Amino acid sequence: MVLVRLLVLSLFHMSLGGSQPTQSSQQASSPPHPAGQQSPLGTSNLSFPWSRLRLPRYIIPLHYHLLLHPNLTTLSFTGSVQIQIDVQNNTNWVVLHSKGLQISKAAIVDQNFAHLSDQVLPVLHNPSHEQIGIFSPRVLSSGQKYFLYLEFGAELSEGFYGFYKSTYRTSTGETRTLASTHFEPTSARMAFPCFDEPSFKANFSIRIRRSPEYISLSNMPVVETFEVNAGVLEDQFDASVKMSTYLVAFVICDFKYVTATTSSGVQVSIYASPEKWPQTHYALEVAVKMLDFYEEYFNIHYPLPKQGTLCLVFLLLLCQIPLFPPFTFSPLTCVFPLSDLIAIPDFESGAMENWGLTTYRETSLLFDPLTSSISDKLWVTMVIGHELAHQWFGNLVTMEWWNDIWLNEGFARYMEYISVEATYPDLKVEEYLLQTCFSAVGHDSLNSSRPISSPAENPTQIKQMFDTVSYDKGACVLHMLRHFLTDDVFQRGIVRYLRKYSYRNAHNQDLWDSLANTCSEEDFMSGKHCYSSSQASKNAVSKHINIHSRTSLHRCPLIHFTQCKQLFSGLVTCCGCMYCLPQYLFAGEHMDLTAMMNTWILQKGIPLVTVTRKGPHLLLRQDRFLRTVLPSDRLWSTLQQGFLWHIPLTYKTDASSTIHRHLMTTPTDSIHIGEEVSWVKVNTDMTGYYVVHYEDGGWDEMTKLLRENHTALSYKDRTHLIHNAFQLVTAGHLSLDKGLDLIGYLQLETHTVPLLEGIGYLETFYRMTEKRNEFDVISNLGMYILRFFRAVIDRQTWSDRGSVSERRLRSEVLSLACHLKDPPCLERARESFKDWLQSNGTLNLPTDVAVTVFSVGAQDDHGWVSLLHTYNMSLSEAQKSKILFALTCSRDTNKLHRLLELGLEGKVIRSQDLSSVILMVARNPRGYRLAWNFVKKNWDTLVQKFQLGSFCIRNILIGTTGQFSSPEELTEVQHFFESIKEQASQLRAAQVALDNVQKNVRWFQRNLETLRNWLNKQLQ
């Protein structure tokens, strides 16, 4: 251990013997009581004072002074933390989080730096709650502030959480080490003792010691670097703004960076390992554009440090000269707002929004012009858009607790679409939004789904909140809300929300109030731009009258007429004052936004709206949409009970180009549409989160419309129809041949999105049937797809030319054609692969078809081995991911097995990619049994590597079992979950996996014969 010279050491002159971590399984159920002055300091008669998972609320951390000294040779670290705490109840105990840390010293001093004890303070541990309790013999008094001081140490973590080790290899074969952090949701406690809950926001002053060959990065800019002793430098970072512990970050590495400045003066830098530095330029361009966009959209400056006026003068002067971080402007401490983005070689998730230091998987940040495809480019752009949106949504305003993580993640996911559409319109990001909503529907139509806002207490439950419900459903519900409120009202509402709750925490209700522009009576009377109503808006004006009648203070709110006209339907006058009247596009009276949104946020599932034409009326009925339970099942009606949504319904007819709107708040309803209308398409462009079923020949009408005049509907409407039809097939509302007939128009389709939606279903049926030895169906379906889409396949070029949509279509269509063994496709791919091999891998294949070429090349021994060699040597993660996919397409089970083993070993194939390898092998008809057996055999190792509740474990479970579709396989999966009962009972994914297999089993039972007959008819 290195002797640590601490600035705070002068406060702590006592000589403390090492107090060994003690463990206590005893827990008390009542809050700690202050004890007398003479309490003994031994731990023998002390029991852990706190029994709950969440920390007591009466000790508030205010400011952390954190010092860390990682040793990248011994792979360990030591540190100390001084936390200023505000005590709000008399107590003898400070309880906070710590996991896997050796606490070697604990002390508490008061505001005057007087010690509360001259003895060692006992530290009790409760490992099952990841908490420690520090006992003070003298009572900590309510209303007083103290400093808690702790020294600690640990090994750098082996996994992907806490303060962990990562390595990379140079082109000369040298392995280099770095140390990085990932804290969300509950792993800050693995790096330093802390109050590790999102609502305990505090300031952080961080210092990091390092060898001169490394640099250190953290949330804030370095203000000073000095030599501690020979060969050890200390970087002192500026004090942070108030933030949650999960957003703290630090990295010690030898990376290089590129840097640029946004128009408002934020210094943006992209860091990567030295040889990957040339791949950082695209990310730099994106990050600068994104920050500029968000500052304008949110109308709030990038919320990191603000300079004083003196500093601003320096800033202006310094703008003229190139700058190289870390900035050191001693004695005048002058810092720039920084936004660092860094690619970490070992990274479990895609990226993390740590304030001012966002961390990324290499494939999420690096763009290599030679090997990155158009999809890679879009991915990088969207991920950066997501993480930078979090700097406001999540970092500036944080959800109160993890049950509402959707307030962070749903927003960030949705902002990806808003920001990329605005900054990179050519990428056509809006074409992907439907897919995001479709994946939400897929999950939400299983009985095992959950409400967006769901209870989550322990770390395993909290980790599971990071799922498609929080992200994708969250984004789709926001999309619906934005269309309901209009873009302008939505944007102004979220700006209001961000301003009001800056550096604080928020609940769902705070968001609804901000969006509905409601406010407190106090706000109202002081002239804020809002209307006052506890019921949101129903009777804004009458409420105003009530306020006026109750108060003698008759002061009119200040209404800006132009703003009122822009945003609201107009002005109303009441009691001599003018008020803005909120404007909604939906007919009827003003909405109760909270009541409406509660049906989407607090209730699980998705509604199915069944529409029937009756004379001039459209009859509507809403049910809960379930894909695992058929309407004929007895369980169906039970599962419907109590479900009701407030659905902002939209529809279009052939009678006009108008989008009609209707808020449906009852189980059944009807709308007058007139006699002359020949078709009605409900849920225009899928701006609403609900599935639509057209009863009584309604689907035949849609099929006819698509065949005769498909462009009468937008591409989104066409895609939405295809999606809904096949969802209804699975749910037992529509027969499969009706769905297949609906996509019979696709030969006329020229838009990528509906084409891929239709082809996607056929491919899914093909891939599922491939794993069932239904040889006639496999062969006929393959033949049908190739014949039906012949013109589309032949249209594709083997190049990177064309628009983003064209390039995306080419990637997908050629990949499928070669998988279906289309002779011209195979021939062309083999030729390209031969050229690539002959060039020794130096030839640059067109990036959008490289996966297809590699996958065909991987089918023989020589090709497979050459690809694995290139995989091992490549410095481009974009290329490596394409090769890895191709390697998993081999039909040789020995090779597939080797890939799984390499992933488990974590050297050639990094552990971060193991879950992807398992999923890709499971997709292969020769590999799906292999992958499942691998998961069962290595279950404990997988859980240890990725942690129970992580999305890796979830993906592995759902991805491998999702390939099954027979009753025997369902039983096998049930048996496995029985064998890991204790873990499975904690995992939502186990129930999702079972629901999914059950759904597949039913699909084949109901539809296989229909598919067989339909194909026979088509191929006659």
Ligand SMILES: [Zn+2]
């Ligand atoms: Zn996020």
